[in-house]
Amino acid sequence: MDFSQQLLSLLIWLPIAGGILLLIIGDDNDVESQRSVTMRIVALSMSVLTFIVSIALYKWFDNAATGMQFTERFSWIPALNVYYYLGVDGLSAPLILLTTFLTPLVVIAGWDSIKDRPAQYFAAFLILEGLMIGVFCALDGLLFYVFWEAMLVPMFLIIGVWGGERRIYATLKFFLYTFLGSVLMLVSFVYLYGLTGSFDLFGFMNVPLGMTAQKLIFIAFLLAFAVKVPMWPVHTWLPDAHVEAPTGGSVILAAILLKMGGYGFVRLSLPIVPDGSEYFSGLVIALSLIAIVYIAFVALMQKDMKKLIAYSSIAHMGFVTLGFFLLWSVGPGTGAGLGMTGGMVQMVSHGLISGALFLCVGVLYDRVHSRQIADYGGVANTMPKFAAFMVLFAMANAGLPGTSGFVGELMVIIASFKANFWFAFLAATTLILAAAYTLWMVKRVIYGEVANDNVAALEDLNQREFIVLAVLAIAVLLIGLWPAPLVDMMNVTIEQLIQQVGQSKL
Amino acid sequence: MTLLSLICVVLLADLFVDNEHRVMTFWMSIAALAITAWTLFATAPVGRVVVFDGSYVSDSLSQVLKITAVGFVAVAFLYARDYLRANNLHKGEYYILGLFGLLGMMIMISANSLLTMYMGLETLALSLYALVAIDRNNATSAESAMKYFVLGAIASGSLLYGISWIYGVTGTLKFDEIAMAISANPGLNSLPLWFGLAFVVVGVSFKFGAVPFHMWLPDVYQGARTPVTLYLASAPKLAALALTIRILVDGLGGLHDVWADMVMVVAVLSLLVGNVIAIAQTNIKRMLGYSTIAHVGFILLGIFCGTEKGYAAALFYTLTYIVAVAGAFGLVILLSRRGYEAENISDFKGLNARSPWFALMMLFIMFSLTGVPPFIGFFGKLNVIDAVLSSGYPGLAVLMVLASVVGAFYYLRVIWYMYFEPNEDQAVLQASVDMRLVLSLNGVAVLALGIVPGWLWALCTQIALSIQ
Numbered sequence: 001m002d003f004s005q006q007l008l009s010l011l012i013w014l015p016i017a018g019g020i021l022l023l024i025i026g027d028d029n030d031v032e033s034q035r036s037v038t039m040r041i042v043a044l045s046m047s048v049l050t051f052i053v054s055i056a057l058y059k060w061f062d063n064a065a066t067g068m069q070f071t072e073r074f075s076w077i078p079a080l081n082v083y084y085y086l087g088v089d090g091l092s093a094p095l096i097l098l099t100t101f102l103t104p105l106v107v108i109a110g111w112d113s114i115k116d117r118p119a120q121y122f123a124a125f126l127i128l129e130g131l132m133i134g135v136f137c138a139l140d141g142l143l144f145y146v147f148w149e150a151m152l153v154p155m156f157l158i159i160g161v162w163g164g165e166r167r168i169y170a171t172l173k174f175f176l177y178t179f180l181g182s183v184l185m186l187v188s189f190v191y192l193y194g195l196t197g198s199f200d201l202f203g204f205m206n207v208p209l210g211m212t213a214q215k216l217i218f219i220a221f222l223l224a225f226a227v228k229v230p231m232w233p234v235h236t237w238l239p240d241a242h243v244e245a246p247t248g249g250s251v252i253l254a255a256i257l258l259k260m261g262g263y264g265f266v267r268l269s270l271p272i273v274p275d276g277s278e279y280f281s282g283l284v285i286a287l288s289l290i291a292i293v294y295i296a297f298v299a300l301m302q303k304d305m306k307k308l309i310a311y312s313s314i315a316h317m318g319f320v321t322l323g324f325f326l327l328w329s330v331g332p333g334t335g336a337g338l339g340m341t342g343g344m345v346q347m348v349s350h351g352l353i354s355g356a357l358f359l360c361v362g363v364l365y366d367r368v369h370s371r372q373i374a375d376y377g378g379v380a381n382t383m384p385k386f387a388a389f390m391v392l393f394a395m396a397n398a399g400l401p402g403t404s405g406f407v408g409e410l411m412v413i414i415a416s417f418k419a420n421f422w423f424a425f426l427a428a429t430t431l432i433l434a435a436a437y438t439l440w441m442v443k444r445v446i447y448g449e450v451a452n453d454n455v456a457a458l459e460d461l462n463q464r465e466f467i468v469l470a471v472l473a474i475a476v477l478l479i480g481l482w483p484a485p486l487v488d489m490m491n492v493t494i495e496q497l498i499q500q501v502g503q504s505k506l
Numbered sequence: 507m508t509l510l511s512l513i514c515v516v517l518l519a520d521l522f523v524d525n526e527h528r529v530m531t532f533w534m535s536i537a538a539l540a541i542t543a544w545t546l547f548a549t550a551p552v553g554r555v556v557v558f559d560g561s562y563v564s565d566s567l568s569q570v571l572k573i574t575a576v577g578f579v580a581v582a583f584l585y586a587r588d589y590l591r592a593n594n595l596h597k598g599e600y601y602i603l604g605l606f607g608l609l610g611m612m613i614m615i616s617a618n619s620l621l622t623m624y625m626g627l628e629t630l631a632l633s634l635y636a637l638v639a640i641d642r643n644n645a646t647s648a649e650s651a652m653k654y655f656v657l658g659a660i661a662s663g664s665l666l667y668g669i670s671w672i673y674g675v676t677g678t679l680k681f682d683e684i685a686m687a688i689s690a691n692p693g694l695n696s697l698p699l700w701f702g703l704a705f706v707v708v709g710v711s712f713k714f715g716a717v718p719f720h721m722w723l724p725d726v727y728q729g730a731r732t733p734v735t736l737y738l739a740s741a742p743k744l745a746a747l748a749l750t751i752r753i754l755v756d757g758l759g760g761l762h763d764v765w766a767d768m769v770m771v772v773a774v775l776s777l778l779v780g781n782v783i784a785i786a787q788t789n790i791k792r793m794l795g796y797s798t799i800a801h802v803g804f805i806l807l808g809i810f811c812g813t814e815k816g817y818a819a820a821l822f823y824t825l826t827y828i829v830a831v832a833g834a835f836g837l838v839i840l841l842s843r844r845g846y847e848a849e850n851i852s853d854f855k856g857l858n859a860r861s862p863w864f865a866l867m868m869l870f871i872m873f874s875l876t877g878v879p880p881f882i883g884f885f886g887k888l889n890v891i892d893a894v895l896s897s898g899y900p901g902l903a904v905l906m907v908l909a910s911v912v913g914a915f916y917y918l919r920v921i922w923y924m925y926f927e928p929n930e931d932q933a934v935l936q937a938s939v940d941m942r943l944v945l946s947l948n949g950v951a952v953l954a955l956g957i958v959p960g961w962l963w964a965l966c967t968q969i970a971l972s973i974q
């Protein structure tokens with residue numbers, strides 16, 4: 001059955017349809033009832049089905065092809081010359097796979113732990129999944145923007161309805177902060193629309209732009225993406241949002257929403273305003289290094305596990321932006337490509353690892369209802385299987401060779417070494433700092449004597465939790481030991497991108 | 507004409523209907539509206555037709571605005587009916603005054619002469635004053651009606667004064683002749699005309715509720731009974747837009763450079779004041795009033811551009827805004843019941859637990875008003891930003907989007923209360939089936955229009971071409 005031409009639309013609308021179906025099935029208060037069981041099964045099936053469709057995407061993806069694949073282009077708003085234009089390449093395909101891979105895991109993770117209005121919860125995640133895939137596929141500026149902003153709606157609800165104590169503050173901050181960043185991107189798009197006559201991203205990439213225009217547009221894009229990534233100093237929404245979100249929400253936030261910022265940089269900033277990007281590359285590199293080093297120190301001092309992992313996310317995303325903007329500082333050779341590839345691999349790997357870490361914290365929270373490190377100690381004694389997983393993911397977070405965390409970081413550090421010794425020096429401190437904060441947390445929580453009665457009463461992982469963590473562990477190890485399939489997907493696109501960015505638009 | 511005669515029929519018939527069967531007046535009004543709409547469709551002109559010795563024009567702008575006005579008055583009547591019945595306000599006068607107001611709006615929309623415009627404006631205004639005061643026993647209604655009446659009289663006086671100056675300078679009352687006089691004799695474009703123009707802008711701004719002539723708006727929105735606020739917030743905006751376009755663009759289009767700055771200042775102030783002050787409100791009607799002021803800022807920025815794109819954007823924004831605002835007030839009415847006015851934003855607390863469907867409708871409407879895609883409000887803002895940017899005002903575009911972000915907070919607050927707060931009010935929502943149906947369609951329309959906005963935008967651009 002060849003539906004390759006509609007594959008991307010299927011990937012977008014299938015989960016959204018699933019979400020709407022769940023809303024129709026609706027909630028009732030009895031967890032055992034037919035309706036509740038049906039609803040959960042529908043949620044899981046739709047997310048797994050989407051994943052299976054994305055496997056088809058992976059199988060049919062041509063690693064050697066230049067240009068976009070699986071493109072679809074229909075006229076959507078003729079009066080504004082806006083098209084429903086979808087397509088993937090080596091930059092978007094891995095991120096789509098990450099999205100479809102994680103959503104079923106999030107559904108499974110929330111199976112029993114969401115008591116209040118679970119149908120709306122699962123519906124929000126499915127609709128969010130469709131919209132996120134839409135962002136990664138969109139090749140028309142307005143379509144991109146519509147998906148980008150529309151994503152905020154379900155995420156706002158997820159954090160606000162099912163989150164922790166300060167959830168309202170956190171979700172309002174999240175929405176307003178990201179909305180503020182994004183609206184300037186809208187103004188840039190409309191400006192470029194005025195210049196080119198359409199919202200086509202390739203039109204934007206080809207239109208010549210003067211230096212002032214490029215600088216202003218880059219700043220507008222920078223604000224939008226820096227808030228999303230998030231970069232220091234506009235990162236302050238993230239700790240609150242991650243801590244207060246429900247476990248599944250934190251996973252999706254960390255694993256995918258943050259990647260949108262990185263994706264925005266490579267899909268939009270670099271090709272559309274290459275000279276502007278070059279001009280400000282020093283700034284971005286500086287901010288990335290600050291994130292890597294300073295935020296790591298901040299993470300070290302956290303007492304709340306989720307907040308620690310949140311700061312760790314910011315620090316790891318620093319590698320992503322660093323890798324992307326090394327392009328101009330690196331001499332001729334493969335350095336630039338290495339940096340970009342490293343950034344991309346880091347995005348995928350960080351998605352898996354921080355997702356896994358948040359799920360681990362979720363496992364503990366479901367039992368003890370506390371995220372404070374001080375409330376734990378010696379968990380390994382009562383939950384040995386869980387301890388094994390948590391230590392694995394902690395090591396991956398620290399960048400242990402053999403796990404996916406190492407691959408991306410190594411590539412970026414080598415690329416930054418080619419650019420400037422000090423960049424590499426500062427970036428490489430992560431190898432020490434990330435190990436410090438993650439392993440110290442793990443030591444305090446997992447190892448040692450059993451600290452209190454709560455820990456003594458802990459039950460080890462049930463089947464559901466075990467499956468979720470095992471799947472993630474396999475993924476992390478797979479990419480760590482054999483990153484070639486992932487990297488091969490990206491190579492051609494990254495080379496093309498570097499060539500394109502290297503040509504000045506002035 | 508049809509409408510006027512139908513109104514008389516309804517008015518007379520209402521005398522013979524007693525309180526028990528007052529709903530007959532409702533159905534007769536709806537029938538009257540249906541017949542009016544049919545007449546509008548049947549007499550749709552090809553191109554632009556000027557009749558009644560040049561005082562009445564029928565073109566694509568008037569067709570679209572009139573049909574929309576008829577539609578939304580019908581919607582307002584439907585939403586109002588149950589509320590009025592529950593609160594012992596169900597008198598025929600509501601429908602009669604509503605229909606007279608519609609008559610005034612239709613005269614304004616089709617006016618080709620300053621005098622016709624003024625006549626329509628006064629018909630509308632007097633109907634509205636009476637409607638605001640329709641609850642005789644309510645002190646706040648009476649107070650807001652007084653404020654509206656006095657301030658409205660001053661504004662109408664100002665408008666009339668400006669009109670008299672324009673007549674004095676150009677020698678004619680008809681818009682097309684005014685435009686011709688100005689283009690034929692550039693010497694007319696001088697201080698005396700500008701003097702009159704300034705007063706006209708004041709009158710127009712009052713009608714819209716733009717800063718600094720907005721003081722009546724929050725008080726009237728809050729003080730009037732909710733069905734009246736619903737009526738007041740939706741259809742008259744169309745008339746205000748027609749007022750602005752007919753006078754400033756059709757008539758005084760040649761003076762664009764003079765009135766553009768005035769309109770821009772008014773628009774920017776409205777954006778800022780509306781968005782900022784709405785944050786502090788606890789009464790939802792008042793909050794929606796200040797949000798109206800902010801949205802009027804957007805509409806006026808579209809007019810300010812002076813380009814076809816700008817006028818089309820202003821028209822598109824007004825049309826789509828009315829859909830959202832009618833739904834918002836409809837939902838406020840939905841939450842009210844006998845003896846209990848759901849006026850406070852906190853009345854929305856826990857609506858998701860009471861009625862997930864209507865909470866979702868309110869969510870759609872609130873996000874649309876914020877300007878979040880894929881709802882239609884986003885496209886309204888997009889077009890105005892496009893118009894402003896292509897006229898060469900990037901600073902204004904940035905200001906607009908920043909104001910939207912500020913404004914996002916109070917819309918989010920409503921959604922916060924609906925979804926994140928526990929349910930305090932256990933009462934079941936009381937509303938009849940037809941109201942629920944139309945309200946649901948209203949909410950879904952906000953999303954549906956956002957998914958396929960092209961046809962409406964194409965229509966607006968076509969109309970804008972004909973205005974020039």
